[in-house]
Amino acid sequence: MLYREAGQFKSSYAEDQQIFPIRQDRIAMGVLLAVAFVVLPLAGNEYWLSAILTPLLIFALAALGLNILTGYAGQLSLGTAAFMAVGAFMAYNFVLRMPWLGILPSFILAGLCAAAVGVVFGLPSLRIKGFYLAVATLACQFFVLWAIQRIGWFTNYSSSGVITAQQVVILGVPFDTPARKYLFTLTVVALMALAAKNLMRSETGRAFMAVRDMDVAASVIGIPMMKTKLLAFAISSFYCGVAGALHAFAYLGTVEPEAYSLELSFNILFMIVIGGAGSILGSFLGAAFITLFPIFLNLASDWLQNVTGIEIQHAVVSNLRVIIFGALIIFFLIVEPLGLARLWQITKEKLRLWPFPH
């Protein structure tokens, strides 16, 4: 009953093209941002902020990057973790070798390095599609990790191959506590998500989707295939690169190259499968689901243990997690290929008519 657009008339195209054309959505988004920016840093405990919410946001940003490439532009990639690794290690090197730059420019440069790597490994997409392209990006995954492990320069010749990310200081303010790191991450992620939304609702986004849906028709109406595909790789890798830099600086602190293994690439791919391909919201929902679900499972097993008195081993719980994820991915691929975001959209469409659907 509350979710109605009755009486909200739009008298200009600008009003019709807002990100949230329905007033109730705008209010909900405002509340959500207020909670994320004000309530959570004040009320959340350190464990939640540093071990759950910060990585959740970072993975959401990486998923968003992959979503731009796979969900919007239709190019399958298994190299997400590699682009994150480029971002993480290049940010470390920029801060180390050019300390006068400052953190944010270093992050942007690191993102641009990831974008450059993305463009190079995106070149095969001009000739190959789908499954074969995924294999080509797999090469990127292995090559980047190999390079970081073998070429000493990337890790500043550290004997263990592990780097320690420098402290984030912006305009003299150190972002050292979990709450501050969380706020820093949240700000970057929120701004980049807004930029992605803007991009996807304007010409660039339409060109991506056109290439995804039917590439012959796209080139016949004048969309340049090469430029569009490479731009998708560049923007996507930029997002993944910045996510990687945040991952190193605001979450892990001490980073080994193995953190960016193929498993992470798959995890992020699962996020967009479950969350929803071709949706900004879906990236966040997917990241939230994959990060929060194991915690929920642990709580549930503890509760079950207390209630029934039967001891449940941790190994069982973690195996259960893998089984349930696998089942869910198959479920989503079959039942709702557009993921949680689509379910949310259907719910909203139903709500607009509820309780009188005629």
Next chain:
Amino acid sequence: MILSVENVSLAFGGVRALQEVSFDVQEHEVRAIIGPNGAGKSSMLNVLNGVYHPQTGKIRFRGEEFTDMESHRAAAMGIARTFQNIALFKGMTVLDNIMTGRNLKMRCSFLHQALWLGPAKREELEHRRAVEEIIDFLEIQHIRKTPVGRLPYGLQKRVELGRALAAEPKLLLLDEPMAGMNLEEKQDMCRFILDVNEQFGTTIVLIEHDMGVVMDISNRVVVLDYGRKIADGTPEEVRNNQRVIDAYLGVAH
């Protein structure tokens, strides 16, 4: 003369799809290409907008001559088309589909768009206005926010015409715009084609199997059979041409 085709030949391996085909299209006319199945009609359109590359021959469009056309260059020169089996972007809304038709007219860089700064926003709204005019023209206001994949066939055809019109083409190529439609939908589509021709002055080349439609709306007709041109003239001349009758009905051997 807006377009002329001279001695174009196209072969796929041993299959000769087009052999020495020549014809011309006058400014502002409706030109039909007809012929039995496999005559090379769609191949001809694909040559005209650069999807296929002919082995020999020349194409002259608005004074520029070329043998090899790239499809996005054809689009930039003002050639738009629709496809025989609808080639819309299924995951996008009607509005977004038609907006893609204007991609060549949009100048803002992706950085502007990402920040939704003044110029990018203004450009987007300007083009939205132009697209709304096309939506009004084609009478599809009620479905502008509907994903194209959910629409019935007849409406999809209309949206595809809208996307081609959004580019404000000089030359519009229509590949069987009325295939699979019922009588009422065909009449609507005929009306739209004639209106486009009259109101916007767009030159139209169309392929169509419905002879009644072809005879009614086209100024001149080219007839192809087995990749060769067998007749060229007004609907009246073509209708009475013995070779055309033979090609369609077959001759006793």
